[in-house]
Amino acid sequence: MLTGSKSTFKVRQMGADIKERMLTQSGSNARRPDVSGLPCLPGEVVLRRAVMVRKKLTAREGRGWLSGTLFCTAFRVAFVPQDAPKPQDDADPVLLGDHDVALASIEKVVVVGPNRTKLVTPNSSLKFTPEELVLYCRDLRVVCFLFDRLTPDAQVLEITHTIAKTYQPVRAGCVSAFQNAALGSVEMKQFLSNRQRDAHMNWHESAADWERELERCGATGWRVSSVNDRFEMSTSLPRYLAVPQKVLDTELKKIFAHFHDGRIPRWCWRHPRGGSDLLRMAGFQNNIYHEKDDIRNLETILFGGHGNLCVVVELGDELPSPPDVQLAHARLRALCLGDISTSATVPDDKWLSTLEATCWLDYTRACLKKASEVARLLRGGGMTVALQEAEDRDMSCVVSSLAQVMCDPHCRGRRGFQSLVQKEWVTAGHRFRGRANYGRDNPKEEAPVFLLFLDCVWQLWSQYPWRFQFSDDFLLALHDSAHLPLFSSFLANSQRERCRRTQNAGQCYTPVNGGPEPADPPLPSVWDWSLQYGQRRQAGFTQPVPPAPRPLLNGNLNAQTDARGHQQANECTPGTVFLFSRGIFSSPAGLPPWRGGTAGVTAAAASISGVYRKSHRRAPSSESVPGLERLLKADAQRDPCRPLLPLLLGPCLGLWRECYHRGALHAQAFSHPPSGEHAHPLELLVREVRGLRRRLVAERRLSQGGDDRDAVTASAPSLPADEHLADARPGRSASITSSDGDGG
C-alpha cells in the first residue's frame, strides 16, 4: 500500500477506498495469531513493524533503555519489549499496553537524524534516515524510540511515515475512524456488549442511583424528580433531579424557564453533620414573565429541606473563564514540552517567571480557594449553599466537586471519586466534547476545565496523600484517558446527547452481510479501567496504605457541633438569602432578581431589578453576617469532620511534575538500571504493616473465642511473602516520596 524509495519518501494521500480495503484485508489477518508478539485487539490491523528498536524510559519507569519491537496499528503505536511475557490467548483485550501510545493522543511526530531534527507531517518527505523517533502527545507525554543500526532502513522510514500519516484523521472532526480502529470489529463489539458495569460505584444515571445518593448523604426532605425524564425541561440537565419534597413536579416545571438553559437549582450533596446542602444552579433568566408563585417555589427549593438560611456563592468573576484556562494550559504545555518545532527552551534563569506567566497555578489556586470557602460554609450546618454560574457547566463543576472532595472522605476513595465525577461532570452536563475538542474542529470552545480540576485534586492529594485512598497514578490515568476520544463519558456534551447516541447507533448501522446484526453497543465508559490498562497499572491506582478511617459520626459529636449550627440558623430571620462574592457577604433585597422588576409585577413591594444590590452595610438581618464570616475564618483543628483544606500560600502549591514533566527527556543521566529484584523500601514497609495487621486480625479473632481450639489452628497466620507481593508495585513509591510541593 505504501511505496517508498530508500532515501526519499513521499507519501501519497491515501484514498478512503484504499483504506477500506486495507481494513478489511487485515481484518482477516487479525484472526490468525500475530507472529510478532503484539497482543492485538480483535480486528486490530498492524500497519507497520520495526525491529530492534529501543525505547527510552522516563525517570518514573526507572530510566534507561528497553529494546524490543515497534508496531504501528490503525489505532496505536505499540512497543513490545523483547522479554515481554507471552500474552495469554484467552485474556481480555486491553486497549493500551504499558508502552503504547494511542494515535489519537499524538500531537506531533519529530524525527532526529544526524545533526538535525525534523517535524514530520503527513505530506513531508524525509531526506535522511531517522535515528530517533519522538512522539509528543497531547497528554504531555513524550515517547522516544531509538532505531538501532540493525533496524532495516526501510522499516524505519515506513513506520515513521505510517505514524505521521495515520495519527491525524483525514478530515478534521472525524474521530469515528479512530473509534472504529479500536472498537469497530465485530469481536470487539461483542466483547463490549457483554461487559458489566462496575456496580460498586454510583453512576447517577437512574432514579434509583439518585435515591441511593440521597440516602448515603442522609438528605431527608429531598426527593428524586423525573420531571426532566425526556429532556423536555432542560436539554443539558440529567434525567433525574434531586429537589425538595415540598415542591410538586407541576410547580417545578414553571421554574425551568427562569434559569439559563433551564438549569434550575438542584441538590448535589449534604454535609454529614449539621446537614447543610450544596446546590447548583445557572444564572437567572431576567426577561421572562413570571407569577408570584414562582418566587415562592424558587424559595422553597433554595431553602431546601430545612433551612431558613441560604448563601448564594457567585462563581463568575473570581474564577478563570474557559478561554483563560485554555490559554494557561497552552502556555504550560509550551513551557513543559519546550517549543517542539524550534527546539527553543526557556532559559534556565527564567523558568520560574515563565511558569508564573502561564497563570496555571494561579487558576488552580483560585479554584481551590473558592472550593475551600464553600467547604467552610457547608460546615456551618442548617443552611443551603447554592453555587451560581452563568451557564453552570464549567466552574461550578470544578468547585462543587472539589468542595465534596474536601468534605467527604467517600469522594477520596477511587469509586467515590468516580461517582463524584459521574455526578458533577458527566451527567451534570459538562461540555466534555466541546471542551476536549477531539476532532480539532472547534478551537473556540476548547478548554481543559476537567484537567484543571484534576490538577486541583492533585494539589490536595500532594498535601495530604494519606487522606486519599486513590493514588496520584489514578489521577494521571484519568488525565490521560481524557485525551482519548473513545469513552462515552467524554464524548458528549450532555446526558441527552449520550442517550441519543446509543439509540441512534442501532438504526444507523447498515449490516454488511445482510443478516440481522445486533445493535452497536454504546462506547465504553472511562471507568472501565480493565479495558484500558493491564492489571499491574490498575493495582497502582490505590494507595498501598489505606487512609486512616474517620470516626463514625455518633450522637455526641453531632449534638456538640449542631448547637453551633443551629445557633447560626436561629440568629437570622427566616428566609434570609446572602450573596457571597469576592469574600464579602451581602444581602440582596429580593431573592430572585426579577422580583417586581422588569417583568412589571406590581404586587411585589421590593423594587430592585436586574442584579443583586450589594449592600452589606445595615442591610436587613445583616446581623448574621459576622456569624458567616466567622465560619469562613474558623479553623477548628480538633473538629473530626474538618474538611481537608488546602494550603494556598504561594510556596505550598506545586507543579504536577509527574504529569507535566513526564516528557522531560533532557534529564541528565540514567543513573540506575531499573532493579527488578529489589523491592522498594516503601514496599517493604507496607508489607511489614500488612503482615502485622493480618496477624492482629487473626489473633483478635482468637482471643475473642479463646477456648475455640479449631479457630486457633484454622487461623494461625501463615504469611507467605508472595501473598503481599501482589500488592507491592514499583513506581508507586517514587510518587509518594516526591510529592512534596515543588518550589515552583
Next chain:
Amino acid sequence: MEHIRTPKVENVHLLDRSKGQRKATVGTLYLSATHSMFIENNPETRKETWVLHSMVSSVERLPTTPAGSQLILRCKDFRIFQLLVQQEKDCLDVYASLLRLSRPEKYSELYCLSFNPNINKEERQESWNFIDLMADYKRMGVPNNLWVPSAANSQYRICETYPSEVFIPKSATSSIVTGSSRFRSRGRFPALSYFHQDTLAAVCRCSQPLSGFSGRCQEDEMMLQAVMKSNPGSTYIYVVDTRPKLNAMANRAAGKGYENEDHYGNIKLHFIGIENIHVMRNSQQKIVDVGEMRTPSMTDFLWGLENSGWLKHIKAILDAGVFIAKAVADEGVSVLVHCSDGWDRTAQACSVASVLLDPFYRTIKGMMVLIERDWVSFGHKFSHRYAHLDGDPKEVSPVIDQFLECVWQLSQQFPCAFEFNEEFLVAIHAHVYSCHFGTFLGNCQKERNDMRLRERSHSVWPQLWKDKADFTNPLYKAELSQCQGVLRPNTTPYCFKMWKGLYNHTERSTPPCQSPADFLSAVREESQQLEEELANQQERIAALTGKPLTWEKVQVKRRTGNVGQRHRGPDPPGTYYAVPAERKRRDAKGEERALVLPLDNHSDLESGVGDLSSRSSSAGEEGQDPHADGRGWPSPLPDSSNSS
C-alpha cells in the same frame, strides 16, 4: 552578666511568627547570660521557649504604640519572634541588653565555653575522638602506593589554615610541596580531599595560584604533574576553577589568577561560575524575605524566588559537584579544585562531589565525617562566615547553608539514597550558627588548637549521634541498589525547589501538615505498636488457653523514636526548644508503660499516638478510636472498610 540590664520582664506577649502563630501568648521573659527564656503564664501548658543569644541575628525595635513597645528578634535560622513589652523602659532595657548579648566580642563570651554538661574529662575527650578523619582516609584506601601522608605542614609550618596532616601524591617531595605552597594564595597547596577507589582518580583542593599575568613556578607545575601521575589511568587532570571566568581574570591583575594551560602540561581548565560570598549573602537575604512574606500570592512567590537567584546559585554549586563526580567516576580523571582562597567554593564543590560519589557520605556518620574533613579541618572560616563574634559584616556569608541545601535538593531527587532526613540538615545548620558546641568555633585547626577547644568545650557530633533516631530517613536501607553507586542528579532548573523547611516556616504548623516522610515514620511507629499489641495478645491467648504459643516474634528491623517529639537542640539548656508540659508528662508515662497490664493500656496507646495529633488529625482520631468501638482493647488500626 554585666550586660543584662533587666533580668526579668513580666506580661510580655510573644508571637512566634515562624510557627505561623497568629495569637500571641502571654508570659514572662527572662534574660540570662546565654539565653532569653520565655515562659508562658498559662498554668496548663507552661510552655518554655529558649533562644540562645548567639542565634539572634538582629534585634529591631518598632515605634512605641499605646499597647506597648515591640521588639522583633530575627534568628540566624530564620525564625522570627515578636515581643510586645508593655513598659517602654523595660523594652529599651531588653533591647539594649539583647543588642549587646547577641554580639559577643570575645570567644570567651560564647556559650560553648561555659556550657558544661555533666560529663567527665574522659568522656569529653572521647567526644572529640568520635569522628576520626584518619579512619576515613583509611576507608577510602589511603595511604597507598599513590597517596601518602605528608609531614610538611606539621606545626602548621607552611600553611596556617590547613590541617597538620594532609595527603599528597607519593612523587611529590617536600621541596615541591613547599615551593608549590609559596606559589599558592595563603600557602594552600594541592592536597587530597577524596580518593575514589574504583577508578583511582582523586579530588584534590588548593587555592588560586599567584600567577598574575605571566608568573610561573616550577615546583607548582611539578606538583600538578605529580597529582596527575598518581592516577595511573589518565594522562591529564582537570583543574576546576569554581569562579566565573571573569572574576578569575580580574584576579590576575592582583597577581593571582588561574593556571596557564601552556605552562602546565596536561591540564584541562574548567570554570564553573559560582558567585562570590557577597553575591550569595545578598541572594540569601532575598530568599529569606520571600519566605517571610505573610500571604504570598503565586506571582509574588515565583517572582521573588526567581529574582533572589538563590536556586540558580544552588544549581551552580551542584553543577560543580556533578562535573567533578563525572570526571572522577566516569572518565577516571583526577580533579584539582580551587577558587580564590580555596575555603569557600572549593569546600562546597569538593563536598558535593563526595556526596555524589560515595554512598558513605550519604549516611549520618558519613555526613559528619565529610563536614569535619572538607570544612572543619581544611580551614573553612566558620567564625567569620557565620558571625560568631561581632566583626566585619562583609565576611559573613551562607556558604555551608548552600552545601546543606545542595544535599537537601539531592535528597529530594533521591529520596531513598540518604540515611538522614531534613531534620538532620536543619540541626547541623543550627549548630553551625549557635556556638553551642566547640566544633565549629574558630577559623582553622590551628586556631582551635590555640584556643584549647578540646579541653574547654564539647564536640557536637556525639550529641547528634545520640539523637540519631530523630534524624533517620525511613526510606533508607543501605543494602538497596538505589542507595549505592554514584548519584547522577538532574540539574535542570525545574528540579530545584525552595527549601521550605528552612526558609518558610510559616505554613508548617497551621493547619497540621505532614510530609510523606513523617507519614512513613508514623506508619513505622504504628507497626511498632502493632507489634507490641501482638505480644500482648499472645500473652492473653496463652493465659486463656493455658498453652504457650510459639509463634516467632515479628521483627521490626528499625525503630524510630517518637515522631512528634522532635526537639531541635540537645538537652536543656539547648539552642532553643520548646517543651510542652504535656511531653514531660508523657515521658513519665512512657516509663510506666512496662508496668501497665495489657488489658487497660488505653491511655498508654493514646499517648503513644497522641503526639501525632498535632500533625495530623487522622492520627489523632486513631487515638480516640478505642473509646469509640469500646471492645475492650485499643485498635490502632480499625478495619479499613469504614473509610471507603
